[in-house]
Amino acid sequence: MELNKIDHEIQRILNVTRLSTLDEMKNDFTVEEKSGRKDLVTAIDKSNEKMLVSVIRQLDPEARILGEEGFGDQIDDMHGHVWFVDPIDGTMNFVMQKNRFAIMIALYVDGKPQLGYILDVMQNILYHGGPEMGVYARSAGMVDRRIKRPDNVSLDNSLIGISGPLLINDDYNMKKIAQTSRGPRMYGSAGLEFASVIKGELSGYVSYLKPWDFAAGNVLANELGLAVKTIDGAPLDMLSSNVVLVATEQASEEVIKLAN
Numbered sequence: 001m002e003l004n005k006i007d008h009e010i011q012r013i014l015n016v017t018r019l020s021t022l023d024e025m026k027n028d029f030t031v032e033e034k035s036g037r038k039d040l041v042t043a044i045d046k047s048n049e050k051m052l053v054s055v056i057r058q059l060d061p062e063a064r065i066l067g068e069e070g071f072g073d074q075i076d077d078m079h080g081h082v083w084f085v086d087p088i089d090g091t092m093n094f095v096m097q098k099n100r101f102a103i104m105i106a107l108y109v110d111g112k113p114q115l116g117y118i119l120d121v122m123q124n125i126l127y128h129g130g131p132e133m134g135v136y137a138r139s140a141g142m143v144d145r146r147i148k149r150p151d152n153v154s155l156d157n158s159l160i161g162i163s164g165p166l167l168i169n170d171d172y173n174m175k176k177i178a179q180t181s182r183g184p185r186m187y188g189s190a191g192l193e194f195a196s197v198i199k200g201e202l203s204g205y206v207s208y209l210k211p212w213d214f215a216a217g218n219v220l221a222n223e224l225g226l227a228v229k230t231i232d233g234a235p236l237d238m239l240s241s242n243v244v245l246v247a248t249e250q251a252s253e254e255v256i257k258l259a260n
C-alpha cells in the first residue's frame with residue numbers, strides 16, 4: 001500500500017482508538033503495577049495496543065511491530081517496515097489525572113523515519129508528519145496547520161523539559177541545566193513533551209526513554225531540523241533504552257556540554 005494511504009488509515013484508526021479510550025474511561029478499569037507503584041498498566045493500554053496492532057497488520061503485511069505492552073513482535077533489527085506503538089503514553093497521568101496522555105505510532109523503513117503520530121487524547125490534537133511531508137497539528141474539526149521549524153533558541157532564554165527521575169537524582173548535572181534555563185518543566189508524557197519542543201514551547205526535553213516513547217517524536221523532530229541524540233551526543237539506538245535529548249541545535253550543544 002502507498003504511504004499516503006497508510007497515513008490516511010493510521011489517522012482514521014487513531015481517531016477510533018481515541019473514541020474507544022474516552023468511552024472505556026467512563027467505567028472502572030483494571031490498573032496493575034508492572035515493576036512497582038510508579039510503573040502502571042491499565043486494561044485500556046492493553047486494549048488500545050491490541051486494536052492498533054491488528055489494524056497495522058491488516059494495513060501493512062510487511063509490518064513488524066514493537067508495542068510497549070507486548071502484543072506486537074520481538075524485534076532485533078530495523079530491516080523493512082518496523083512500527084512502534086505506545087498505546088497510552090503517560091499512563092500515570094491517565095490513571096491519576098485522566099488528562100495529559102497521548103497515543104503514539106511511528107513507522108520506520110530500513111531504519112529511516114517515515115511516519116510519526118502523537119495524539120493528545122483529551123485536547124484532541126494530532127501531531128503528525130514525516131520526511132518531505134512536513135509536520136502538522138490538527139485540532140478537532142479543524143484543518144491541518146503546518147508547524148514551522150522552531151527558532152534556534154539557547155538554554156538560558158528558554159524553558160526545558162526534564163523528567164522527574166533525572167532531575168530528582170541530579171543525573172547528568174540536571175540541576176545545573178535546570179538552573180541555566182529559565183525553568184524546568186515536567187509533564188509526565190514523553191509524547192506531549194516532544195510535541196512542546198516541536199511547537200517551540202520548550203527548547204528541549206531530556207528523559208530516560210524506551211523506543212516506543214521516542215520513535216514518533218523522533219520522526220517529527222527530525223523533519224523540523226531539531227537535534228535528537230543521547231545525552232552523550234550519540235545517535236539514538238532505536239531498539240533499546242536511551243537517555244534521549246531532543247532540542248534546538250543551540251540548546252542541544254549547551255545541554256550536552258553541561259551534562260558530560
Ligand code: 2AM
Pocket residue numbers: 038039068086088089090091092188189190191207208209210213
Ligand atoms: P508510559 O506512560 O508510556 O510508560 C513519564 O513517566 C514518561 O516517561 C511517560 O512518557 C512514560 O511512558 C515514560 N517512561 C519511560 N520509562 C518509564 C518508566 N520506567 N517508568 C515510568 N515512565 C516511564
Ligand code: CA
Pocket residue numbers: 040068091
Ligand atoms: Ca509504561
Ligand code: CA
Pocket residue numbers: 086088089090190212213
Ligand atoms: Ca511511553
Ligand code: CA
Pocket residue numbers: 045068086087088089090091
Ligand atoms: Ca505506554
